[in-house]
Amino acid sequence: MPAETPALEAAASETNRDFIRDLVQADLESRRVTSVVTRFPPEPNGYLHLGHAKSICLNFGLATEFGGICHLRFDDTNPVKEEQEFIDAIKRDVHWLGFDWGEHLYHASDYFEQLYQWAEHLIRAGLAYVDDSPVDEMRAMRGTLTEPGRASAYRDRGVEENLDLFRRMRAGEYPNGARVLRAKIDLAAGNMNLRDPVLYRILHAAHPRTGTAWCIYPTYDFAHGQSDAIEKVTHSLCTLEFEDHRPLYDWLIEHLPVPARPRQTEFARLNLGYTVLSKRNLTDFVKRGIVTGWDDPRMPTLAGLRRRGVPAEAVREFVRRIGMARANSIVDLALFEHAIRDRLNQSSQRRMAVLRPLKLTIENFPEGEVQELSAVNHPDDPAAGSRTVRFGREIYVERDDFMEVPAKKFYRLSPGREVRLRYAFLVTCREVVKDADGNVVELRCTYDPASRGGNAPDGRKVQATLHWVCAADAIPAEVRLYGTLFNRPDPGADGDIFADINPESLEVLRGALLEPSLADVSSGEVVQFERQGYFCPDLDSRPGAPVFNRTIGLRDTWAKVQAGGG
RNA sequence: UGGGGGAUCGUUCAAUGGUAGGACAAACGACUCUGACUCGUUUUAUCUAGGUUCGAAUCCUAGUCCCCCAACCA
Numbered sequence: 001m002p003a004e005t006p007a008l009e010a011a012a013s014e015t016n017r018d019f020i021r022d023l024v025q026a027d028l029e030s031r032r033v034t035s036v037v038t039r040f041p042p043e044p045n046g047y048l049h050l051g052h053a054k055s056i057c058l059n060f061g062l063a064t065e066f067g068g069i070c071h072l073r074f075d076d077t078n079p080v081k082e083e084q085e086f087i088d089a090i091k092r093d094v095h096w097l098g099f100d101w102g103e104h105l106y107h108a109s110d111y112f113e114q115l116y117q118w119a120e121h122l123i124r125a126g127l128a129y130v131d132d133s134p135v136d137e138m139r140a141m142r143g144t145l146t147e148p149g150r151a152s153a154y155r156d157r158g159v160e161e162n163l164d165l166f167r168r169m170r171a172g173e174y175p176n177g178a179r180v181l182r183a184k185i186d187l188a189a190g191n192m193n194l195r196d197p198v199l200y201r202i203l204h205a206a207h208p209r210t211g212t213a214w215c216i217y218p219t220y221d222f223a224h225g226q227s228d229a230i231e232k233v234t235h236s237l238c239t240l241e242f243e244d245h246r247p248l249y250d251w252l253i254e255h256l257p258v259p260a261r262p263r264q265t266e267f268a269r270l271n272l273g274y275t276v277l278s279k280r281n282l283t284d285f286v287k288r289g290i291v292t293g294w295d296d297p298r299m300p301t302l303a304g305l306r307r308r309g310v311p312a313e314a315v316r317e318f319v320r321r322i323g324m325a326r327a328n329s330i331v332d333l334a335l336f337e338h339a340i341r342d343r344l345n346q347s348s349q350r351r352m353a354v355l356r357p358l359k360l361t362i363e364n365f366p367e368g369e370v371q372e373l374s375a376v377n378h379p380d381d382p383a384a385g386s387r388t389v390r391f392g393r394e395i396y397v398e399r400d401d402f403m404e405v406p407a408k409k410f411y412r413l414s415p416g417r418e419v420r421l422r423y424a425f426l427v428t429c430r431e432v433v434k435d436a437d438g439n440v441v442e443l444r445c446t447y448d449p450a451s452r453g454g455n456a457p458d459g460r461k462v463q464a465t466l467h468w469v470c471a472a473d474a475i476p477a478e479v480r481l482y483g484t485l486f487n488r489p490d491p492g493a494d495g496d497i498f499a500d501i502n503p504e505s506l507e508v509l510r511g512a513l514l515e516p517s518l519a520d521v522s523s524g525e526v527v528q529f530e531r532q533g534y535f536c537p538d539l540d541s542r543p544g545a546p547v548f549n550r551t552i553g554l555r556d557t558w559a560k561v562q563a564g565g566g
Numbered sequence: 567u568g569g570g571g572g573a574u575c576g577u578u579c580a581a582u583g584g585u586a587g588g589a590c591a592a593a594c595g596a597c598u599c600u601g602a603c604u605c606g607u608u609u610u611a612u613c614u615a616g617g618u619u620c621g622a623a624u625c626c627u628a629g630u631c632c633c634c635c636a637a638c639c640a
Contacts, residue, residue: 016579043640078639135638144636146568180638190569192636201638220640244570244635266571268633273577279640321589323579325572328633332577335590345603380603411601420599454599465599531600557601 018324020058020265024066024235033234036068039106040094041224043075044086044208047294047301048093050315050336051270051277057319058237058267060099071231072101076109077223079207087208089294093302098312108223109209111230115218116170118226118256119181119199123162127255128199129155130165131182138180142195148188149195155184169202172215176202181216185251193248197221225249229258236262239269240326267324273333274484275300276491290501291485297538297549298485298505308482309526309536309551314343330490340552344526344534349377349384351521352422352467353514353529353548355479357396359442359471362427364449365393370472373453375423387517391424394471396513398531401466402443404432409561411463413443420465422530426451467530474513477546480538481507512548519546526551 027033038059042052063070072094076082094101108115122128131138133152143149157165166181168174181200189195199222204215228236236249243266253261270277277300285291285299294301297308305315318339322331352375371391378384397413406414413419418428431444450457454465485491487502494500521527526536533553540547 018579022582041640045640075640081639138638139636142636144568147636148568149636177638182638192569194569195636198638203638217638219638224640240571241634242640246570268572321578323589325579327572327579329578332590335578338590341602350600379600409601422599424599462599464601467600528600528602531602533602554600554602559601561601 016320016323019326020235020237020267020324021062021065023265024062027234028066035234036063036066037071037232037234038063038068038237039071039073039228039231039233040101041073041075041108041227042090043078043081044083044090045078045081046086046279046283047089047299047303049277049279049282049299049301050272050275050305053097053302053315054270054319054322055237055239056094056097056099057316058324060101062235062237068234069104070099070101071104071106071233073106073227073231074108075220075224075227076107076207076209077217077220078203079205079217080203082208084208089303093306096306096312097302098316106227106231107209108218108227109207111223111227112210112214112218114230115223115226116216118258119218119222120163120166121256122183122199123166123181124159125255126159126184128181128183129157129162130169130179131155131196132179135177142192143187145192151187155196166200169200169216170214172204174202176204178202183248183252185248191244191247193221193244194251197248221245221248222252225252225262225264226256226258228262229253229256229260232260233262236264238264238266240266240328241269242266266326268326268328270322271328271330272300272336273330273489274486274491275333276486276497281492281497285485290498297480298482307539308549309344309534310340311343311347311526314340317343333484333489337552341534341555344528344551346380348526348528348534350375350379350528350530351515351518352389352469353477353479353512353518353532353535354396354398354467354469354474355509355512355529355532356399357469357511357513358399358402358440360395360397360427360445360468361442362393362395362445362447363430364446367393369393370470371452373423389423389515389517390470390473391421392470392472395421395468396471396474397421397443397466397468399440401464402429402440404440407562410558412466413464418462420451420454420462421468422465423454424452424468425449425454426456426462465531467532469513469515473516475516475519475546477512477514477518477548479509479512479535479548479550481509481550483507514546514548518548528554 040056040059060070131152131154141150180198182196185194187195198219200216203217246264249264295303295307318336372388374386375389376386401412403410403414413429415429420426425447427445427447429443429445433442435441483505485505486500488500491497491500523537526534529535534551535548538547538549
């Protein structure tokens with residue numbers, strides 16, 4: 001066995017292997033690098049979403065596994081789109097996801113002076129020039145996918161003139177768009193990124209961090225690789241659409257006196273069914289009021305998921321399960337939902353709540369009497385203990401748990417049928433009370449006093465167990481049910497993403513009734529409403545007026561049977 | 567039609583010349599004081615056509631299809 005580096009020993013085996021981890025491992029073994037430095041480089045022009053979570057888990061995870069470090073670096077080179085609010089939100093969300101950059105917080109804007117000096121370096125080397133062409137003209141002269149570009153009249157300016165003009169650009173002598181600095185590479189290149197890409201543009205705009213110190217800003221291509229080099233990033237990981245930029249990334253690293261030679265590796269971005277993971281689209285939804293904000297529980301943003309009650313562990317587990325590859329794909333939403341349920345099933349205490357109440361009166365239960373019953377908080381975790389629930393003559397059950405004319409395979413409550421009320425008694429439906437319009441408004445039942453706790457002494461079985469709340473002490477609440485924001489797995493595939501918006505993505509239930517202990521659920525805590533799903537208090541809750549979000553429903557085999565025409 | 571990538575169960579990720587495997591989904595069954603959870607069983611895949619080889623998802627050749635690129639966005 002060859003001596004292993006500490007970094008290799010640190011690579012834990014419990015993590016899934018993928019081509020990037022293999023590459024890092026190989027780089028370590030070949031001593032191309034001696035330690036691992038990665039970075040997560042968000043642009044602060046919006047909130048982080050699930051797609052970013054994949055990148056965050058990759059970059060921070062890799063660093064942890066190989067004993068390296070991961071930087072958080074804001075790619076803040078476009079003050080027109082970037083805001084402090086987004087910087088703050090991004091930090092909050094990365095932390096929430098469970099990662100810590102420690103002291104390694106950086107900004108591309110920290111390097112503006114160095115980048116500027118390097119731009120002058122390129123000019124002196126005859127590898128960059130100031131172009132006065134208007135945008136339209138430059139676009140026209142760049143050629144097309146099949147035709148080469150043409151040189152602008154300014155391409156052969158002398159070094160001194162270029163230097164002078166570039167310095168004047170910096171000094172603020174020209175308006176936006178008047179001139180740009182371009183690299184001099186190859187106007188006939190098949191790769192459009194090499195047709196003399198723009199390195200600097202004039203932007204008279206205040207930057208969240210540098211204020212008005214600058215009026216010229218480097219483009220992504222000029223800032224990113226050099227920032228990686230300054231930070232001595234060993235593995236610069238990005239998504240597939242930057243693949244074409246790699247030759248430019250390498251060209252700049254090669255022609256500049258940078259302190260390190262980082263390498264870019266691309267992986268496929270995450271796509272999720274019935275979801276949009278594009279900051280541009282998400283920004284539109286916020287601006288057009290299609291959602292209530294970046295943290296709307298229907299949004300695939302980390303802030304939205306957090307508000308909805310999705311645990312960070314579930315997001316990490318999901319990312320682990322989807323793997324890492326170079327092939328474009330659309331991950332099944334069910335995989336994400338499974339990760340959420342899997343996590344919540346372990347961590348959530350059980351409670352009872354009735355979403356759509358139907359009154360149930362127990363005729364042979366003494367008027368005014370209240371019984372105290374014991375209910376376990378978690379069936380698989382005795383340490384979670386139990387609580388007391390009160391039971392009386394009048395209770396509420398779920399409307400969906402009653403059918404006057406039971407469908408095939410429906411084995412809940414119907415006239416004459418006996419069911420169990422969880423933790424309480426067996427009850428039998430004796431009579432159905434309707435209003436003038438024929439709507440069922442109340443069930444009159446009898447109970448078996450000997451079945452206290454839920455089982456009859458004679459051992460007879462019932463087919464269903466129902467959740468319920470006691471009319472005497474139930475607390476009213478608003479409950480918000482969420483569906484997907486889109487009504488097709490590939491929103492926008494026909495060109496108009498707004499046409500695919502699901503108009504029923506939010507259902508608000510105002511008459512829900514909760515067992516009293518639910519008044520004490522703290523924010524951030526997710527509980528299971530038995531037989532229904534996982535719910536958490538929303539930040540819209542007010543004293544005496546709780547609002548709960550449904551994080552996700554339980555798997556519902558009965559609903560499937562019904563949908564199948566049962 | 568230029569350049570760069572990619573094609574493996576329904577979905578997604580493995581298998582790196584040697585038995586095509588896992589997860590999710592689906593179906594069926596067991597269990598059940600949650601039609602949940604859990605457990606068991608089952609179905610289904612190497613883009614096509616040639617070639618190399620004892621042996622090919624993997625290597626070669628030729629096709630087909632899909633994605634990205636013509637911002638002074640990232």
